[in-house]
Amino acid sequence: MSTLIHADVFFFVTTFAVIAVAIALTVALIYLAKALSDIKEITGQLKEETRLFRSDIADLRAGVRKEGFRLEAIFGFLKSIARRTGFTTKRSVAKEAKEAKEAKKRGR
Numbered sequence: 001m002s003t004l005i006h007a008d009v010f011f012f013v014t015t016f017a018v019i020a021v022a023i024a025l026t027v028a029l030i031y032l033a034k035a036l037s038d039i040k041e042i043t044g045q046l047k048e049e050t051r052l053f054r055s056d057i058a059d060l061r062a063g064v065r066k067e068g069f070r071l072e073a074i075f076g077f078l079k080s081i082a083r084r085t086g087f088t089t090k091r092s093v094a095k096e097a098k099e100a101k102e103a104k105k106r107g108r
Helices: 002-067 071-085 090-107
Strands: none
Touching: 002 071
């Protein structure tokens, strides 16, 4: 009879262990699905930016072929990339702040 009680306790404990492992695996799969979704979104954005970069480089190459190698073309290319990406310098940030301050004064 004692062996039967031991077997019942073993199956009872094993059942809870299997349930706990199943819950842990389910939670891990949910996190994995979310991570894969984020990775898919990031790769889509990367693909679009790569396409835009290739287009910019093609425009730069066409400009160099048309006008020859000029430093002005390179700077124009870098400015267009900076404008598109929203890159700002300290000078442009200070200028925008000054303009906003002046506009606020005029609005009063």
